[in-house]
Amino acid sequence: MAGKIDPMHQFTVEPLVPLHIGQYDISLTNSAAWMLAALVVIGLFMWGGMKRQVVPGRWQMAVEGLTGFIDDLVQVNIGPEGKKFTPFVFSLFTFILVANLLGLLPLAIVPGWHPFTPTSHFSITGLLAIMSFSLVLIIGFWRHGFHFFSLFVPHGTPWYMLPLIIPIEIVSFLVRPFSLALRLFVAMMSGHILMEVFGSFIVNGFASGSPVGFGVGAVSFIFIVGVGALELLVCALQAYVFALLTSLYLNDAINLH
Amino acid sequence: MDLQSAKMIGAGLAAIGTGAAAIGVGFVFGSFLQSALRNPAAADGQQGRLFLGFALAELLGLMAFTVALLILFVF
Numbered sequence: 001m002a003g004k005i006d007p008m009h010q011f012t013v014e015p016l017v018p019l020h021i022g023q024y025d026i027s028l029t030n031s032a033a034w035m036l037a038a039l040v041v042i043g044l045f046m047w048g049g050m051k052r053q054v055v056p057g058r059w060q061m062a063v064e065g066l067t068g069f070i071d072d073l074v075q076v077n078i079g080p081e082g083k084k085f086t087p088f089v090f091s092l093f094t095f096i097l098v099a100n101l102l103g104l105l106p107l108a109i110v111p112g113w114h115p116f117t118p119t120s121h122f123s124i125t126g127l128l129a130i131m132s133f134s135l136v137l138i139i140g141f142w143r144h145g146f147h148f149f150s151l152f153v154p155h156g157t158p159w160y161m162l163p164l165i166i167p168i169e170i171v172s173f174l175v176r177p178f179s180l181a182l183r184l185f186v187a188m189m190s191g192h193i194l195m196e197v198f199g200s201f202i203v204n205g206f207a208s209g210s211p212v213g214f215g216v217g218a219v220s221f222i223f224i225v226g227v228g229a230l231e232l233l234v235c236a237l238q239a240y241v242f243a244l245l246t247s248l249y250l251n252d253a254i255n256l257h
Numbered sequence: 258m259d260l261q262s263a264k265m266i267g268a269g270l271a272a273i274g275t276g277a278a279a280i281g282v283g284f285v286f287g288s289f290l291q292s293a294l295r296n297p298a299a300a301d302g303q304q305g306r307l308f309l310g311f312a313l314a315e316l317l318g319l320m321a322f323t324v325a326l327l328i329l330f331v332f
Contacts, residue, residue: 008330076305077305179316182319182323183315187315190319190322244309
């Protein structure tokens with residue numbers, strides 16, 4: 001009588017408003033809808049805090065805290081020249097954070113609804129990573145020209161080590177967008193699979209009616225409360241790590257050693 | 258051994274890597290705390306490096322998880 005556990009179902013992208021132009025499918029999917037929801041939440045949050053009062057209220061303090069946090073991050077990691085890139089890092093950080101958090105909303109209590117996390121798809125995180133990686137490339141070649149390739153030669157390397165060091169540096173540079181995207185995507189997806197599996201343990205355990213099933217359900221319930229708190233932490237941490245690594249890579253391109 | 262059970266065993270073996278990454282992440286935070294308690298004044302300045310080390314150690318565990326998923330669902 002136990003229902004089958006299907007942890008991958010929550011990641012299906014399904015069209016909400018079907019729309020076809022020629023042979024291209026540009027339907028509004030649930031993924032796009034949740035990204036728009038993230039945009040609306042960010043917009044409302046920023047709009048409420050941009051009153052520019054001399055004595056800030058609670059809301060403005062929250063917004064100033066967020067912008068000040070990212071401003072500090074960029075200042076510390078890039079230096080004074082990084083001020084131009086604060087909006088970019090800020091957009092990345094807030095979008096990832098809000099998209100992660102919206103995906104954790106307990107909307108499944110409304111029948112037929114379930115939250116969707118856009119950042120649990122490699123196509124979304126891959127695009128974010130490509131954006132920050134291509135910005136690094138553009139800035140690097142714009143400012144330093146072909147001198148940018150000296151990034152692959154660490155300062156003070158003995159000449160006989162160069163044939164070994166240069167390929168390692170090139171590979172570690174090329175793998176950056178991949179690792180950036182994979183980290184966010186897998187962290188979000190594994191968290192949601194874990195929650196789904198233990199949520200199914202609770203439902204199936206209580207539904208089985210046996211004392212053992214009841215015990216499993218009770219233990220899973222306690223466990224999932226802890227996992228839920230951990231997931232909130234992971235949401236913020238992954239957004240922070242993405243912003244931090246983006247600013248570190250930008251630092252490489254701006255202040256070539 | 259048929260393909261299905263070999264896949265399951267392979268995915269289980271790949272999941273060992275996440276445990277190894279747990280050791281790595283624990284080592285990063287443990288060493289940070291050890292040195293932060295010796296010199297608490299300098300600890301706040303090293304938070305960026307703490308999370309950088311955490312991210313790099315965690316990535317390898319996530320890759321093991323990805324390999325397990327690939328074995329289970331792709332092949």
